[in-house]
Amino acid sequence: MQSGRKIHGGEERLLIGEFEHSIDNKGRLIMPAKLRDDIGENFVVTKGLDGCLFAFSITEWTNFEEKLKSLPLSNRNSREFTRFFLSGATECEIDKQGRFLIPANLRESAGLEKETVIIGVGTRIEIWNKEKWTKYSSDDNISVEEIAENMSMLGI
Numbered sequence: 393m394q395s396g397r398k399i400h401g402g403e404e405r406l407l408i409g410e411f412e413h414s415i416d417n418k419g420r421l422i423m424p425a426k427l428r429d430d431i432g433e434n435f436v437v438t439k440g441l442d443g444c445l446f447a448f449s450i451t452e453w454t455n456f457e458e459k460l461k462s463l464p465l466s467n468r469n470s471r472e473f474t475r476f477f478l479s480g481a482t483e484c485e486i487d488k489q490g491r492f493l494i495p496a497n498l499r500e501s502a503g504l505e506k507e508t509v510i511i512g513v514g515t516r517i518e519i520w521n522k523e524k525w526t527k528y529s530s531d532d533n534i535s536v537e538e539i540a541e542n543m544s545m546l547g548i
């Protein structure tokens with residue numbers, strides 16, 4: 393199944409977890425085994441928000457593309473948003489050792505050098521420079537209580 397979610401006993405399983413891996417000299421990164429089955433052998437990596445990369449299963453990427461296609465071409469923000477995600481998007485394939493190649497332009501965009509953190513975020517994976525992730529996810533940067541209060545406006 394090539395989906396960001398897998399059905400197990402009638403329930404959908406989301407991409408979850410946090411994993412640390414190093415990028416090799418050729419720009420390859422190991423896809424954590426716990427995420428590998430759910431994202432599929434082929435998936436799409438693109439520039440993400442907050443300074444990381446996003447990786448989508450082919451199914452989730454197709455859903456995302458459909459949403460981008462529905463944005464009005466006459467709206468500048470829509471054009472820039474679509475351009476941002478599609479211009480750097482590339483299809484990746486996991487090799488027999490569980491690695492995939494991240495193109496140089498995407499590694500540069502996210503500041504990926506050696507140490508990375510790969511996190512499952514529901515329907516996508518995020519790939520972070522380890523130092524950036526540590527800073528971003530620190531208690532000094534994120535107040536879970538404040539975020540929770542703001543999420544109530546979205547019905548959560």
